[in-house]
Amino acid sequence: MKNEMEIIFDAVSDNESFARVAVAAFITHLNPTVEEMADIKTAVSEAVTNSIIHGYGNLQGCGRTGRACPPEQKEIHPGKVRISCRLENGILHIEIADTGRGIEDVEKAMEPLYTTRPDLERSGMGFAFMEAFMDDLEVESTPGEGTTVRMVKKIGIGEWIA
Amino acid sequence: MEQIRVGDFKVIDNCLMIRLPEEIDHHGAGLICENADKYLIRDEVQNVIFDFEKTRFMDSSGIGIIMGRYRKISCFGGRVYAIHLDRQIERIFQLSGLNKIVEVLES
Numbered sequence: 001m002k003n004e005m006e007i008i009f010d011a012v013s014d015n016e017s018f019a020r021v022a023v024a025a026f027i028t029h030l031n032p033t034v035e036e037m038a039d040i041k042t043a044v045s046e047a048v049t050n051s052i053i054h055g056y057g058n059l060q061g062c063g064r065t066g067r068a069c070p071p072e073q074k075e076i077h078p079g080k081v082r083i084s085c086r087l088e089n090g091i092l093h094i095e096i097a098d099t100g101r102g103i104e105d106v107e108k109a110m111e112p113l114y115t116t117r118p119d120l121e122r123s124g125m126g127f128a129f130m131e132a133f134m135d136d137l138e139v140e141s142t143p144g145e146g147t148t149v150r151m152v153k154k155i156g157i158g159e160w161i162a
Numbered sequence: 163m164e165q166i167r168v169g170d171f172k173v174i175d176n177c178l179m180i181r182l183p184e185e186i187d188h189h190g191a192g193l194i195c196e197n198a199d200k201y202l203i204r205d206e207v208q209n210v211i212f213d214f215e216k217t218r219f220m221d222s223s224g225i226g227i228i229m230g231r232y233r234k235i236s237c238f239g240g241r242v243y244a245i246h247l248d249r250q251i252e253r254i255f256q257l258s259g260l261n262k263i264v265e266v267l268e269s
Contacts, residue, residue: 013187013188013189016189020219034250038219038250041219042250045187045219045221046222049221052188053188120226121191121195121227122226123225123258124222126221128258129222129254132257
């Protein structure tokens with residue numbers, strides 16, 4: 001059994017909940033456990049948030065909720081985030097990609113507690129969570145071109161047994 | 163809509179009680195921090211209690227909220243408490259080491 005989906009959306013923080021719920025809905029027919037579902041939603045949320053705030057620099061809600069933009073952000077970056085999912089034999093492959101600024105040092109970025117934006121009260125746990133909650137994590141990034149995060153997780157009992 | 167995202171705030175004695183929203187992600191985190199800090203300054207509270215009763219989802223943005231408040235009050239001897247954690251949030255607490263600085267209360 002194979003099933004694929006792809007969504008592309010604006011890199012704004014309103015879409016964070018949409019993204020994780022969309023991926024969660026895509027896997028429901030596999031009967032995932034509550035825990036597996038929560039793991040996947042958290043991992044997707046982390047990756048998408050990274051793309052939005054670090055990849056494109058679209059910071060928290062500004063411009064839309066009537067709050068003032070931080071001085072370094074004059075306008076919202078029009079970039080998109082692309083999520084593609086593939087389900088094959090009960091294994092979920094997720095690819096979350098942006099065409100933002102990219103990461104200079106991926107290894108450093110993946111260190112727990114390391115963050116380039118302590119001013120935003122980011123915890124620096126994003127990649128650590130993706131790693132902990134998924135079975136496999138791969139990060140590919142080219143500065144100036146963008147970042148692609150690939151994650152794999154085995155779900156529940158595998159093939160649907162009626 | 164915005165009200166649900168931001169959570170409820172109540173000052174009881176020298177404690178700030180924050181009832182967190184159903185979902186805690188980066189989108190709502192900034193406003194929770196801003197509001198919490200308003201109370202911390204205005205009412206000069208010493209301790210903060212985070213109530214997760216309504217919360218069904220939290221990512222690392224939640225860690226940022228809690229660590230940020232901890233930094234602000236711990237230097238004055240304040241403490242951070244958390245109540246009503248479900249299993250997933252408990253796992254996140256353990257993974258991030260948050261359970262070492264936050265006192266998790268059985269409810």
